Amino acid sequence: MSIDDEGPRRPLSPPPRPPGSALAPASLAVHLGRPPRSPGGPLNPDIVLSSTFHQGGDLMYGRDGNPTWEALEDAVGGLEGGQALSYASGLAAISAVFECLPVPGRVVIAADAYNGTRRYLSDVAGRGRLRFRTVDIADTEATLDACSEVAAAPGRPSGAPGSFGAGGLLWLESPTNPLLAIADLEALTAGAHEMGLDVAVDNTFATPLLQRPLDLGADVVVHSATKWLAGHSDVVLGVAATRRDDVLASLTTRRSLHGGIPGPWEAWLVLRGIRTLDVRMQRCQANAAELAGRLRGHPRVTGVRYPGLADHPGHALAARQMSGFGAMLAFEVVGGADAAEAVALKCQLATAGTSLGGVETLIERRGRWSGEGDLPPGLLRLSVGVEDVDDLWDDLDAALS
Ligand SMILES: Cc1ncc(COP(=O)(O)O)c(C=O)c1O
Incomplete structure (x- = not known):
């Protein structure tokens, strides 16, 4: 049979509706981040192994972007209800968010948040770039008291008023690792915002299928995609997602400048893991x-x-x-x-x-x-x-x- 014998190509059904559509998360997890449907085309995105891209397009160099990352980011962004960026690890995504803060940053964080996050904060605090205090985030009143102390603290950070973290950052994790404490995300986010703090949530334990912090008011959400999103203990990768253009721009700049990028293989593996996340x-x-x-x-x-x-x-x-x-x-x-x-x-x-x-x-x-x-x-x-x-x-x- 020659290539001409294929007969007329049948039109394909339309692709799944975009994020924000009526599709259930389980369906979005299966269908987001796929290439457009075309007769004879692949179901899965390519693993694009290229550091350099032909001049004249938006994408020029592999530290700034990669089509395989973008497929993963479309999927996680759609599931979280925002726009996502992928990083070399969960901690690379976490540190990228803190790197967006003006200096000196002011942070309130769960006392039993992931120990790597707290160790990172101790390291940067030791070099004078931020101050942080820990709280029991299951205690909403105590957490908001800590936020009000941060809001009232003397010494203005260098960022423009209204820029991300200029009034401080509340870092939440719920459930916490490892004590499984639950934070009232909606009340804490609303209270922190009232006092001028922005809010980030580590959503690693819950995944976007069980909890969507951006819907509850958070400014940014992060994941160790190494864990449930990938799901097979075979990859290390991180993701941050936001609805705020300024935060997305700042995170994008920081990823390119600091170079904490994921590999295309890893991005592809996480996307494959997401297909079965619901089951x-x-x-x-x-x-x-x-x-x-x-x-x-x-x-x-x-x-x-x-x-x-x-x-x-x-x-x-x-x-x-x-x-x-x-x-x-x-x-x-x-x-x-x-x-x-x-x-x-x-x-x-x-x-x-x-x-x-x-x-x-x-x-x-x-x-x-x-x-x-x-x-x-x-x-x-x-x-x-x-x-x-x-x-x-x-x-x-x-x-x-
Ligand atoms: C809740 C949580 N957040 C972040 C991280 C860091 O992620 P990674 O190991 O992918 O850098 C971990 C790792 O265990 C974690 O448990």
Whole structure:
């Protein structure tokens, strides 16, 4: 058969509606970031391996842009309801947001936010570029008090009034890593804005399928896409998303200047992971809810933190601002640090190791990291995967016993 024998080309159905359309997030996750539908064309974006682009177009050099990143950014931006930029890692996205602040920046941050974020802040604060204070973000009043102190603090930063972070930045994470505290995103964002602070939310634990901070008023949202978005423990990448043109422009400039760009392979892998995010999350969170309930009844477990449990202090709030409780939980074991380490290492199915968000269950005593601060010594964090829940329970039960 020659190439001419194909017959008339049939028109294809129209592409899925753009972000903001009536499509459900599960459908958007499958369809955003694909090339236009054309007969014979590929379903997936190319992995564009080029540092240089022909002169005359918008894209000239690989530190400023890449078509594979753009496909991923279309997908994450659509899911978060903003415009997204991808970075070399979650921490590269996080530091890019802080780099947008005028000097000296003024920051209020969750006391149990991801320890890498707090270590980054300590590093830049030590060099005089910002000041930060930590708060219990589950305590809305205390957090807003901290914001008002920042707003009233003497010493104006160098940024123009109204520019991002000129009045300070409230950095939220909800649920927090690893204590699973829940912040009232809407109330905190509204209160912080009233006092002139901007608000950023690390949405790594929830993912945009369970929580959309930009809808709740946040100015910018960040992800360690290494985790749930990618979902297979095979890539490191970060994303920031915003609806504000000024923030997008500042983040774009900073990414080009600082060079914290992702690789095209990594961007493609994260986009492939996003295709199954909804089914993975459904399975993982159903497993997490089941394990949380069973762990609570275990004689060697003294406390379980999972926002889906009715007695979790943030349960009602999480039910209001999230469409699911996620698949992260933490629990404390009798016997403190040594006992907890032993449980993690005895697990045969769950893997003792750091990170989270993969299809495989990971277990870790977070207190083993020096930067973690004041955690209960026997606290184990569980990132629940897609394995059979009874197999997971047998494994945990055996390790605990
Ligand atoms: C909540 C949270 N945010 C950010 C990060 C940093 O992401 P990355 O490791 O991709 O730099 C992590 C990493 O564990 C995290 O758990």
